[in-house]
Amino acid sequence: MPKKTSAGNVVLGRGRKLCPACGKIVAARAIQCEYCGHQFVSKKGRAFRRSAVRAFHRGNAAARVVPTPEAEDKVIEFANQHGGLKSATQMVEDVLRLKTESGLELEMIQSELQRLSKILANIQQ
Numbered sequence: 001m002p003k004k005t006s007a008g009n010v011v012l013g014r015g016r017k018l019c020p021a022c023g024k025i026v027a028a029r030a031i032q033c034e035y036c037g038h039q040f041v042s043k044k045g046r047a048f049r050r051s052a053v054r055a056f057h058r059g060n061a062a063a064r065v066v067p068t069p070e071a072e073d074k075v076i077e078f079a080n081q082h083g084g085l086k087s088a089t090q091m092v093e094d095v096l097r098l099k100t101e102s103g104l105e106l107e108m109i110q111s112e113l114q115r116l117s118k119i120l121a122n123i124q125q
Contacts, residue, residue: 021083032084039084 015028021038032039067075079088098109 020080037084038080040080 016025017028017030017040018024019026019033019036019038022033022036024033024035026033026035030040079085082088082091095106095109098104099106102109104112
């Protein structure tokens, strides 16, 4: 009998998984969501990535900080939550550019975005 797992109100059959970005059901072996392009990273992929990053840092004298495996997992999780590596990288670059151009610290940018979100919510009511 096929193994089934539950994801909220959705029952997934064997060989299926839920995309965390768009909520669609895709093949368990998928490396990218066919609906939204979200890139899945397997544990096997993370282990390979960690070893590749460590080898790069050992050979690069300019690299001062080597992330811990836990930090790398957090970055991978962040990238997956924000539509994949390319989208997450672009978002971070945009935020850093905004920080430089506005002269605001990240906390102030976050506060301003929250304030604008409240204004928009009030307008839409």
